[in-house]
Amino acid sequence: MNATETKTFVASFLGWTLDAFDFFLVIVVVPHIAADFKMGVAAFATAITLTLAMRPVGALIFGWFADRYGRRVPLMVDIGLYSAIELATAFAPNFTVFLILRAIFGIAMGGEWGLGSALAMEALPANRRGLFSGMLQQGYAVGNLLAGQALVFLFPVIGWRGMFVVGALPALLILFIRSNVPESEVWKAGHAERLALCGDVLLAALKRHWPLFLYGMLFMATLNFMSHGTQDPYATFLTKQHGFSSRVTGNLTSFAALGAIAGGIFFGWLSQRFGRRNTIVVCAILGALVIPLWALSSTVAMLALGGFAMQFAVQGAWGVVPAHLNEIAPGLARGTYPGFVYQLGNLIASGTLQIIALLAVTRFAFPGGAPNYGKAMAVVVAIAFLATIIATLTGRLITPENRHEAFS
Numbered sequence: 001m002n003a004t005e006t007k008t009f010v011a012s013f014l015g016w017t018l019d020a021f022d023f024f025l026v027i028v029v030v031p032h033i034a035a036d037f038k039m040g041v042a043a044f045a046t047a048i049t050l051t052l053a054m055r056p057v058g059a060l061i062f063g064w065f066a067d068r069y070g071r072r073v074p075l076m077v078d079i080g081l082y083s084a085i086e087l088a089t090a091f092a093p094n095f096t097v098f099l100i101l102r103a104i105f106g107i108a109m110g111g112e113w114g115l116g117s118a119l120a121m122e123a124l125p126a127n128r129r130g131l132f133s134g135m136l137q138q139g140y141a142v143g144n145l146l147a148g149q150a151l152v153f154l155f156p157v158i159g160w161r162g163m164f165v166v167g168a169l170p171a172l173l174i175l176f177i178r179s180n181v182p183e184s185e186v187w188k189a190g191h192a193e194r195l196a197l198c199g200d201v202l203l204a205a206l207k208r209h210w211p212l213f214l215y216g217m218l219f220m221a222t223l224n225f226m227s228h229g230t231q232d233p234y235a236t237f238l239t240k241q242h243g244f245s246s247r248v249t250g251n252l253t254s255f256a257a258l259g260a261i262a263g264g265i266f267f268g269w270l271s272q273r274f275g276r277r278n279t280i281v282v283c284a285i286l287g288a289l290v291i292p293l294w295a296l297s298s299t300v301a302m303l304a305l306g307g308f309a310m311q312f313a314v315q316g317a318w319g320v321v322p323a324h325l326n327e328i329a330p331g332l333a334r335g336t337y338p339g340f341v342y343q344l345g346n347l348i349a350s351g352t353l354q355i356i357a358l359l360a361v362t363r364f365a366f367p368g369g370a371p372n373y374g375k376a377m378a379v380v381v382a383i384a385f386l387a388t389i390i391a392t393l394t395g396r397l398i399t400p401e402n403r404h405e406a407f408s
Helices: 003-028 030-036 046-069 072-089 095-122 126-137 139-153 155-166 169-180 185-189 191-196 201-231 234-241 246-274 276-296 300-318 321-328 337-348 352-361 373-397
Strands: none
Touching: 003 030, 003 046, 003 072, 003 095, 003 126, 003 139, 003 155, 003 169, 003 234, 003 246, 030 155, 030 234, 046 072, 046 095, 046 337, 046 352, 072 095, 072 155, 072 169, 095 126, 095 185, 095 321, 095 337, 126 139, 126 246, 126 321, 139 155, 139 246, 139 300, 155 246, 201 276, 201 300, 201 321, 201 337, 201 352, 201 373, 234 246, 234 373, 246 276, 246 300, 246 321, 276 300, 276 321, 276 373, 321 337, 352 373
């Protein structure tokens, strides 16, 4: 990559990494925040559900601005917003205020991915999109890893509120983008046509390509059930079911994130040669085979191996997503389509943690009544893998992959 491409990719990667870090700061301390607010885990999971449910709103708002006014400035505004909300979360006096702040954070989180992925993918030549798609998406896993290490090293010292103060640091990335990242040349080339549509870029794209939007939403719902089903309940599973300390839980979460990073980069690269959809299907099959090791093991060593292998497969599939969604997106709505369908899928899957938590204490509880998170996770994720395979293969009937095509 040349210097401009490198800076653009780094900015997009860091934006998604730090966004994910701020999101996972809640995930890794769910039992602790719930205890402070004197709530059960299932009730507190409403905050996670609300964050995920609000992400389509952010994708739509920031995506519209990105297609109308460019990728760069909306990305800076978005990063500033989620950083400010993260800082405010540290001072939430009660659960109601916490919920409101996490809803606004969801709007900002929903905007970031579409902006960053469009900016990065449009800056790269077609033959490099697979590898760098995998690298870009693993900003999510790197954020998870950083949150796990924050749980290990920061939580015992500054508590969960102090961790959210640290979560405001991504705002510094705005300075880097302002100084080093140019506007997308692909966006500038199509700007005149967007102006001719009088700003109704999204409506025009929806009218012309509504089956593609509907398919993208359902396809991303299956992937989000797969992702959130394997990640969101994981720290609670380790803490509540196995009784691990914050240090052990944080290290196991971070080790799983290393598997995610490796899988995303490897399968993203592989998809350039063997196809986006073929790669996603292979990853879903591998993930299904790993379920017993991941959810039903009892020792730290086996849980570590299962966590690594599961995220290697799950985020291997996700490593294909930034390139794939941008490649099948209508050209004039590339700033909106990938992020919007991604976050609509998130909306559908937003209750994953609540579903698993409720199943753990009802349908799959141990004989003594203790929650069985492992079994609940295994059942939900198995269904998600099957749905992902079906949805991915159905995509062949909707649109070609376009992985070798230049963007316009």
